[in-house]
Amino acid sequence: MLGNFAYCNPTKLYFGDESLKYLNTELPKYGANVVLIYGGGSIKKNGIYDEVVKILKENGKNVAEIAGVMPNPTLEKLYEGVEIARAHKADLLLAVGGGSVCDYAKAVSVSVNCDEDPWEKYYLKFEEPDCEIVPVGCVLTMVGTGSEMNAGAVITNRETKMKIGHVFADESVMPRFSILNPKYTLTLPHYQMVSGIYDIFNHICEQYFSGEDDNTSDYISEGLMRSVINSSRIANKDPQNYEARSNIMWTATWALNTLVAKGKSTDWMVHMLGQAVGAHTDATHGMTLAAVSLPYYRHIMPYGLAKFVRFAKNVWNIDTAGKTDEQIANEGLAAMEDWMRELGLVMNISELGANEEMLEAIAGSTIVMTGGYKTLEHNEIVDIFRESL
Numbered sequence: 001m002l003g004n005f006a007y008c009n010p011t012k013l014y015f016g017d018e019s020l021k022y023l024n025t026e027l028p029k030y031g032a033n034v035v036l037i038y039g040g041g042s043i044k045k046n047g048i049y050d051e052v053v054k055i056l057k058e059n060g061k062n063v064a065e066i067a068g069v070m071p072n073p074t075l076e077k078l079y080e081g082v083e084i085a086r087a088h089k090a091d092l093l094l095a096v097g098g099g100s101v102c103d104y105a106k107a108v109s110v111s112v113n114c115d116e117d118p119w120e121k122y123y124l125k126f127e128e129p130d131c132e133i134v135p136v137g138c139v140l141t142m143v144g145t146g147s148e149m150n151a152g153a154v155i156t157n158r159e160t161k162m163k164i165g166h167v168f169a170d171e172s173v174m175p176r177f178s179i180l181n182p183k184y185t186l187t188l189p190h191y192q193m194v195s196g197i198y199d200i201f202n203h204i205c206e207q208y209f210s211g212e213d214d215n216t217s218d219y220i221s222e223g224l225m226r227s228v229i230n231s232s233r234i235a236n237k238d239p240q241n242y243e244a245r246s247n248i249m250w251t252a253t254w255a256l257n258t259l260v261a262k263g264k265s266t267d268w269m270v271h272m273l274g275q276a277v278g279a280h281t282d283a284t285h286g287m288t289l290a291a292v293s294l295p296y297y298r299h300i301m302p303y304g305l306a307k308f309v310r311f312a313k314n315v316w317n318i319d320t321a322g323k324t325d326e327q328i329a330n331e332g333l334a335a336m337e338d339w340m341r342e343l344g345l346v347m348n349i350s351e352l353g354a355n356e357e358m359l360e361a362i363a364g365s366t367i368v369m370t371g372g373y374k375t376l377e378h379n380e381i382v383d384i385f386r387e388s389l
């Protein structure tokens, strides 16, 4: 392992079908004023809202709400939430929902006591918080982003058509605790379930397709990828299968809780391409990644051939006998494509609302990362989007 690093993850996890009861363990650690944050109403339909509110009441909490956090939360919504949390003098922000709600809670947490404009400070200048951060706790209902155990918070500025993620270096932005009950994910529509599954897989890819050294993280990543592939196939046929859904939930957390990024460079270019598509279409995050992935990976494959060969062998069990490295690598990506089609993922950006006329603008809002096997030029980005149409 070539890198120098410190490792610490302060988020306490409670996992399993009885994990909500541990909210009773956590709530007494914080003051009385809780802001309950949730999305467009799924938690009211499936009963999670009632269960959480009951526990909050039993613990004597004074609860305000921020409801209606949309998928791909917006800057306007962030401003609104900051006002609510300030007025309520929040001691704890309790996010109940998916990555959007958890990310949003973190963005509010670093903005409540900050005098500067959060978009300017955190998303344009990428500064770290220098104010008191309001603690965040999560009850996760949608699996994929890893937001439950990381310091990422993605916000969309609809006015400037920029969707930007800030992964804060400050560990205190990570949720203090997260409750992971796989049963809560059983009401997800199939579209969201498979979108989340691809998000998990791609988080691992983003950290795997980089670097040349022999690195423990890559071995962990291969194990995580094999687990996601196995469980996703079961869940795709039988969405109510608790064993598969629980493995998917746990894998999602480990795919993006900083562990497998340690000691190596990381790529993240699929996310930059996907986020640019998302900024222009408001499409579901995991689907934006699925739609651009294969054109991207086929484009960079020659620059990181050895890793793509390893991916084919160790993740997809491609038989290598008598084949060239290019053939093996291509067969690995073909196996990945078959799996993606089997899940029913969206495989092109036209289906997400993008068209030829938008390509230059989408490419213009794509942030270029330098940690992968090839730093993309503008024309390569346009070409990848065109191949993704």
Ligand code: NZQ
Residues within 6 Å of the ligand: 038, 039, 040, 041, 042, 043, 046, 069, 070, 071, 072, 073, 097, 098, 099, 100, 101, 103, 141, 142, 143, 144, 145, 146, 147, 150, 151, 152, 153, 154, 165, 184, 185, 186, 187, 188, 189, 192, 196, 199, 256, 271, 285, 286
């Ligand atoms: O809003 P409600 O009504 O709750 O419905 C949501 C939403 O429509 C629904 N849902 C969630 N749990 C459900 C459910 N429906 C039925 N039953 C349940 N149990 O699912 C829809 C999608 O939810 P959302 O939170 O938007 O999905 P996801 O978890 O994929 O989060 C996406 C956001 O996270 C960001 C993305 O960019 C996007 O903004 N990301 C955050 C990351 C991080 N913190 O590290 C990394 C990721 O790469 C990603 O960028």
Ligand code: ZN
Residues within 6 Å of the ligand: 145, 199, 203, 271, 285
């Ligand atoms: Zn993602």
